[in-house]
Amino acid sequence: MTLRRSHVLEMIAEKALTFGGGGIIAIAAGVVLYMYRGDGALLGLIYVLWGVGAVTCGIAVLSVFSIREVKSHDVDCPYCQKKNVLTEDPKDDFACEHCGMLIPILNGKVLPVFQVRCGFCNHLVYYSEKSEALICDNCDREIPIHTTGESHRNLPKSFTIHDDPNFYELVLVDPGPRTEEVIDVLQRMLALNRSQVKQIMTETPITLLTGITSKKAEMLQTQLAVHDAVAEFKPIEAAAS
Numbered sequence: 001m002t003l004r005r006s007h008v009l010e011m012i013a014e015k016a017l018t019f020g021g022g023g024i025i026a027i028a029a030g031v032v033l034y035m036y037r038g039d040g041a042l043l044g045l046i047y048v049l050w051g052v053g054a055v056t057c058g059i060a061v062l063s064v065f066s067i068r069e070v071k072s073h074d075v076d077c078p079y080c081q082k083k084n085v086l087t088e089d090p091k092d093d094f095a096c097e098h099c100g101m102l103i104p105i106l107n108g109k110v111l112p113v114f115q116v117r118c119g120f121c122n123h124l125v126y127y128s129e130k131s132e133a134l135i136c137d138n139c140d141r142e143i144p145i146h147t148t149g150e151s152h153r154n155l156p157k158s159f160t161i162h163d164d165p166n167f168y169e170l171v172l173v174d175p176g177p178r179t180e181e182v183i184d185v186l187q188r189m190l191a192l193n194r195s196q197v198k199q200i201m202t203e204t205p206i207t208l209l210t211g212i213t214s215k216k217a218e219m220l221q222t223q224l225a226v227h228d229a230v231a232e233f234k235p236i237e238a239a240a241s
Contacts, residue, residue, distance in 0.1 A: 004097065005085040008070050012063050020060030027053035077103055078113045079126060093130075104128040118143055168217045168233045169210040175201040176228035185223055210236065 030049035033042050075084045080099040089108045096103055104111040111128040118125055123138035134143045175182050179201070186197045190208060200206055208231070209220070217233035224231045 003087045005070060005072050005087050006097075008087055009067060012067055012070070016060045016063040018060075019056040019063065023053040023056030023058075023060060025053075026050070026056065075103070075110060077101065078110055078128075079103075101126070104130045106130060116143060166214065166235045167211050168214055169236055170208045170212065170217050170220055170231055170233045171205050172200070172208050172224070172229065172231050173205045174230040175204060176230065178227045178229070181227040182224065182229045185227060185229075189220060189223070 026049045030046045030053065033046045033049070037043060037046065071087050073086045073088055073090075075086055075090060076082070077084060077096040077099060079101040080096060082096070082098040084094075084097055084103070090103075090105045090110075091108060093102050093105050095101065104113065106129070111130060113126045113128045116125055116127065116134070117123065118136040118139060118141065120141045121136060121139040123136055125134060125136050125138075125143060127134050135141070136143055172186075182201065183194060183197050186192070186200065186208070187194065190197065190200075192200075200208075209217075212220075212233075214233070221231045221233060
C-alpha cells in the first residue's frame with residue numbers, strides 16, 4: 001500500500017498528542033491527590049498515576065523522535081506535474097493528492113501518459129501504456145486505443161454508451177400546473193410566440209418535435225420535467241405503426 005509521508009506524520013502526531021495528553025492528565029491527577037493525600041491512603045493510587053503518566057509521556061516523546069525515521073520519496077504527477085511525497089517507491093497506481101488523477105506505476109516507475117480527444121464530444125482524455133481500454137469520462141463512450149505491443153481490447157457493451165441510430169418524436173402529454181415556466185421552455189424549444197405555445201398546450205397530447213435523436217429527446221424531456229410537465233418520446237417507426 002502506498003503511504004503518503006504527510007499521512008504518516010499525521011498519524012505519528014496524533015499518537016504523540018494522545019499519549020502525551022493522557023500522560024500529563026495522569027501526572028496532574030496524581031499531583032492533586034498528593035496535595036490532599038491526608039493520612040497517605042491514596043499514595044498507592046498516586047504512584048500508579050505518576051507511573052502511567054511517565055510511561056505515556058515517554059511514548060509520546062519517542063513518537064516525536066520517530067518522525068526522523070520516516071523516509072521521503074518524491075513522485076511527480078505526469079498530469080499536473082506537481083510533487084507527491086511518499087514514504088517509499090510506489091508499487092501500485094495511486095491517486096495524485098493535487099489533481100486526483102490515478103498515476104500509473106509499473107515496476108516502481110511512473111509511466112508517461114498520453115492524450116487523446118474523444119471523437120464524440122471532443123473531450124481530452126489521458127491514457128498510459130497500462131491502459132487496455134479507454135472510456136471518455138465526459139460522455140462515457142469507448143475510445144479505441146492501441147498501446148505498444150498490445151492490440152485493442154473491447155470493453156463489455158454494458159460499460160459504455162452507444163449511439164442510437166433511430167429517430168424519435170417528442171409528445172407533450174401534460175403541460176402540468178406551472179404554466180408560465182412551461183410556456184417559456186416551449187417558446188425556446190419550438191421558436192414560437194406565446195399565443196402559439198398556449199394553443200399547443202390546450203391540445204395535448206400533441207407532437208412537439210419529430211425526427212430528433214434519442215439524446216436530444218431525453219434532454220428536452222428533462223427540461224420539461226423540471227417544471228412538472230410530462231413528455232414522452234418514441235421511435236418514429238413505432239409511432240407510425
